[in-house]
Structures are given as structure tokens and as C-alpha cells.
Amino acid sequence: TRPIKIAPSILAADFSRLGEEVRAIDKAGADYIHLDVMDGHFVPNISFGPSVIESLRRCTDKIFDVHLMIAPVDPFIEAFARAGADIITFHPEAGPHGHRTIQAIKAAGCRAGLSLNPGTPVATVEPLIDDLDLLLVMTVNPGFGGQAFIETGLKKIAALRDMIDRSGRRIDLEVDGGINFETAARAIDAGADVLVAGTAAFAGGPDRYADNIAGLRGGA
Numbered sequence: 001t002r003p004i005k006i007a008p009s010i011l012a013a014d015f016s017r018l019g020e021e022v023r024a025i026d027k028a029g030a031d032y033i034h035l036d037v038m039d040g041h042f043v044p045n046i047s048f049g050p051s052v053i054e055s056l057r058r059c060t061d062k063i064f065d066v067h068l069m070i071a072p073v074d075p076f077i078e079a080f081a082r083a084g085a086d087i088i089t090f091h092p093e094a095g096p097h098g099h100r101t102i103q104a105i106k107a108a109g110c111r112a113g114l115s116l117n118p119g120t121p122v123a124t125v126e127p128l129i130d131d132l133d134l135l136l137v138m139t140v141n142p143g144f145g146g147q148a149f150i151e152t153g154l155k156k157i158a159a160l161r162d163m164i165d166r167s168g169r170r171i172d173l174e175v176d177g178g179i180n181f182e183t184a185a186r187a188i189d190a191g192a193d194v195l196v197a198g199t200a201a202f203a204g205g206p207d208r209y210a211d212n213i214a215g216l217r218g219g220a
């Protein structure tokens with residue numbers, strides 16, 4: 001069985017103590033730190049940008065998994081790379097030149113991810129798979145934490161697991177939205193190997209974070 005990585009989304013952290021929250025979730029066993037960037041245009045919510053990420057870069061050495069829910073993407077890639085992003089993931093609907101965006105992310109020194117909304121078909125990935133390092137299956141419509149898991153994502157995860165295995169490349173298969181202990185187990189069964197969790201990772205405050213992460217991993 002493949003190792004499972006947990007990527008807590010700081011969207012569910014206490015923004016008034018963000019640095020301490022990142023240190024606490026790092027110490028609790030997070031593999032990636034998932035950073036949800038929203039622009040109020042591509043999604044109906046606004047979160048934070050490169051300057052917040054740059055500040056948090058001083059709090060942890062964990063991989064920064066930056067999920068861009070913004071349009072356009074290309075003019076901001078350099079800024080996120082300079083802020084400390086390790087992985088930059090974007091949505092194909094954010095612009096007409098997905099292949100160019102992937103090349104720009106790599107030229108900036110980052111790993112490139114593509115994110116599929118609940119309404120975006122798996123076939124979107126096919127022409128790009130040889131250039132991608134991560135695939136992100138959204139199991140909610142992006143914009144907010146705390147939403148319910150959309151079941152059809154499981155079929156997409158299975159289809160993409162197949163596509164990745166056939167490619168022979170090492171590509172993370174990440175799932176994001178409505179992940180709790182129960183949906184985490186089902187996403188893993190379907191083939192996911194990176195689980196994003198906001199609400200479930202940060203539930204109950206810092207004393208609970210290690211148990212939350214173990215429970216998501218399936219070790220609880």
C-alpha cells in the first residue's frame with residue numbers, strides 16, 4: 001500500500017495566530033501545509049496571498065502546497081514561488097493555456113498541480129499528464145471550508161489512479177473538500193494518496209491536532 005500524506009488546510013486555522021497554528025500542525029505530523037488562495041473572482045471568497053505565505057515560510061520546513069483558486073494565474077506564479085511555494089496547483093478554467101501555465105510553474109522552480117472541480121471531466125488531464133506532478137480532485141465546489149463531500153469525486157479518483165499508474169510517473173493524487181475520518185478512508189480506498197483537510201485537521205484546537213492527523217491517515 002502507498003504511503004498517505006496529510007495536507008492540513010490553514011483556511012480552518014485561527015488566522016489571528018497563524019504562525020503558531022502552522023507550527024502546531026507541523027509538530028502534529030502534517031506532511032504538506034495546504035494553502036488555499038482565493039481571489040473573490042474565480043471563487044466567491046477571498047483568503048490570502050503571497051505575503052502571508054512568505055511570513056509563514058519562516059514557521060515550518062514542511063512542503064508548501066499552494067492551491068490557487070484565482071484567475072488569471074500566470075502573472076502571479078513568480079510571486080508565489082518567491083514566497084516559498086513548493087507545489088503550485090491551479091484550475092484549468094482559470095485560463096486557456098494550461099500547458100503554458102505548467103511550464104511557467106516549473107520554470108519558477110516549483111512542482112505543478114492541476115485541480116479538477118466537481119464539474120470538470122477527468123479527460124482534461126490527459127494531454128497534460130506527462131508534465132504534472134500532482135492531481136487534485138475537488139470533492140466540494142471551491143471557495144469555502146466546511147462543506148459536504150461530493151460522492152462523485154470517488155469515481156474520478158479511481159479513474160485518475162488508473163491514469164497515473166499507466167503513466168508510470170510519480171504523481172501525487174490529492175483529494176480536497178469535506179474530508180473527515182470516514183471520507184478519508186474512502187478516498188484512500190479509491191486511490192488517493194494526499195488528503196487535504198481543513199475542518200477535520202484543526203477541530204478541537206492544538207491539543208487534538210496529532211490525533212486528528214492520525215485519524216485521517218487511518219491510524220486512529
Ligand code: DX5
Binds near residue numbers: 011012140177179199
Ligand atoms: C476549498 C478549499 C479546501 C478547504 C477544505 O475551496 O480548497 O482546501 O479549505 O476545507 P474542509 O476540509 O473543511 O472541507
Ligand code: ZN
Binds near residue numbers: 034035036067176
Ligand atoms: Zn484547497
